[in-house]
Amino acid sequence: MSQTGASQAAQDCEPDRATRLQLYRKMLDVRLVEKRAYDLFMQNLIxxxxxxxxxxxxIAAAFGVAMRKDDYSFCTYRGHAHTLVRGASMVGVLGELMGRECGLMAGKGGSMHLTSAEHGALGSYAIVGAHLPIAAGAAWSAQYRGTQQVAVCFFGDGTTNIGAFHEALNFAAVWKLPVVFVCENNLYMEYTPIGTVTAVQHPAADRAAAYALESIIVDGNDVDAVYAVAMRALARARAGEGPSLIEAKTYRHSGHSRADPGKYRPTPEIEAWMKRDPLPMYRQRLVSLSIPEAELAAIENDVRAQVDAATEAARNSRPPPVELAFTQLWADGGFAWRN
Amino acid sequence: MEELTYRDAVARGIAQEMARDERVVFLGEDVALAGGVFKATGGLLERFGPKRVRDTPIAEQAILGAAMGAAMTGLRPIAEIMFSDFLAVCWDIVANEMAKMRYMSNGQVTMPVVIRTANGAGARFGAQHSQSVENWAMMIPGLKVVAPATPADVIGLLAAAVRDPDPVLFFEHKSLYGTKGHVPVGELVDELGKAKVLRQGNDVTLVALAAMVPRALAAAERLASEHGVSATVVDVRSLVPLDTATLLREIAHTGRLVTIEENPRLCGWGAEIVSIAAHEIFYSLDGPALRITTPHLPLPSADNLEDAVLPTVNRIVKEIVETFD
Structure with a gap:
């Protein structure tokens, strides 16, 4: 599917009013939690x-809304968003970042490994590319058990140059696995422009043909467009038609990580993308669709209050008990390697 | 009892577990249609069908990644890595992902996966198809590590590994595939973390693993008949969990410890056992511990060169006798 095809699909799968409000709310959840995470860093609480x-x-919000509750998701170390949109609590996420007992993993994983198995969020993986074959495995399991569950795997543009990407794509295509690979192309692999280290223009989409998959590019800052593409890919997977590879074009507002102010990016590029910030863009669309300002403001106030409450709860949570460091290596709960 | 080769024991062990539990699936390169490059998995495709016994591309990260994802979501996969040397190309999935997922998630995820692989030398395959890499696995918290020496142990320990809720690396020794042994009829299930005392002596305790076990037994025979030295032989079988209770008891009984290891010298599994013995039963030891290993070298290919570096029965006997001089 080309970009034109994606717009076509967007019309086919146009979200209804309630879905649109859900999409807006999920984007806002992520935006405000991430901003709060940034502030907490500055205060040295993370x-x-x-x-x-x-x-x-x-991107995360659209998939979060489009996915079935029992679907599986896999993401990278940039994974707060993908974990939240599956339904993991804000206090669980912020608590984990702060190393508190209330964290999703009680402080044993940290920012790069958020996992909420009860929500199908089966891990954030900090080794680039590792989770693509693992997502294929979860999809294999769903296929084997005949559950019609789908595994969705989010990764960055940099991942398209690592071996595991290609192994997983081929494997998923050959076994016709119900997995959706979602490349969030934010134009930079860490600090380096992706174009300078990649042989093709579209790092994911241009590789799709090598695995007999459609080339799918979508505007990753347009939540309706991503939602439409997501619905299509999920339906295809559930119908037993195999994997999809989606390239969603987007932009990081900040640097690669806490340590990176992102100075290597040209100012006009940043300015152009800031004008395409997905949140104000979508808010404008909702207003133009006659959704009352007051309804949007109510959502915004609600999310803000939730983030504040979650921050307070996480701050008030204790550090995990030290004994926890010595648990859960094995399924018996312990870490013994000898008798 | 029936007589079975180590090779046939692999297929019987897998079949036993697949017949018992629908969640057990098996994947790897050339394992289904071809029955495995070592002919250890023949008949499984015919018996269990292509949905459960699957050939994969040459893509070890995909094989182990798929096994991991399946294990996290309710299956109990057995994945084959054709030669243990190839673990190096998918070590991220083993060491960073499978081994750590449960711990990092504070127990949210369970990882019942078995990685079977052909380990070790003796087939003149050279440096990239002959290594003994059990110590690589032993060093990673979160992996269980098993290496059977007999057909009966192949079946029993494989069954235990498949039924275990944690990731298990199952090192089959490629020079043992053709060896035979007696196997009880019917279901066979062993226990991980139990060493086996194969021979009881009074002068020295030989601790061995996999292909070094028959060599230790042969050496013990010669030590008795030619040198009047009475040796205990213990098959470690499981490096993680490690049966230190049995090992320390048997070492203390003779007061002399010799490890017989195929892995290259540095950080071989025997070093850990020597260290434990030195710390915990120092006053029961009558002399210095001896580690007999492959020197710290890659493995050469030619018959005489490979034989020159592996611990042979001659070398084992000679080095032990020297400690008694």
Missing amino acids: KGTSHLALGQEA
């Missing part, structure tokens, strides 16, 4: 590193 999805919210 240690380690962190990779924010500011500017890229539309």
